[in-house]
Amino acid sequence: MTLRFLRNKIVEVEPQQDGTLVVSWRLRDDLLQAKLRLRVEPPDLEILEAEAVLEGFVPQEWQSAPASLRKIEGVRIGSGLRKIIDGLLGGPGGCSVLAHAVLESSNAVILHYTRPGIEMREGLDAEQKLVRLRENIRNNPRLVRSCIAFQDESPIMQGLDVKEGI
Secondary structure, eight states: OOOOOOEEEEEEEEEOTTSOEEEEEEEEESSEEEEEEEEEETTTTEEEEEEEEEEESOOGGGTTHHHHGGGGTTOBSSTTHHHHHHHHHOSTTSOHHHHHHHHHHHHHHHHHHHHHHHHHTTTSOHHHHHHHHHHHHHHOGGGTTSSGGGSTTSGGGTTOOOOOOO
16 A cells, blocks of 8 residues: 655745735645744844644644644744744644744744845855854844854854844
């Protein structure tokens, strides 16, 4: 007997006229359809609205997950998000699909802002890239200690005097 399983995911970030971002995340597979919509407000990247729909073969313990998604409203996309999401949406009584959806949507928001800078640095040599990266960190002190690349002992951070961090 041959088993077949197909899964597709799509994440889109759309800037709005009012300056917010709307993130649409969709999953469709042979058993489940899930949709998530977040509205995020820059510059703090605060989640203003969160809505979800689950259809298909939805496990009983996930039935109330779309309603509990409102708990993440007011949470900021940044350091500690994974732990916050696991606490609010994950665990034995939570919904792993929506928890992953929020994290993937958050990654899409971050990429929305970082991708243009990455593309601009593509033709630069290593030293020029480092100079631009350090300039970006000076302009965005929230990046300090936000990932392993921006820890105090990182070569990227050498010579930078950025006091503010997350």
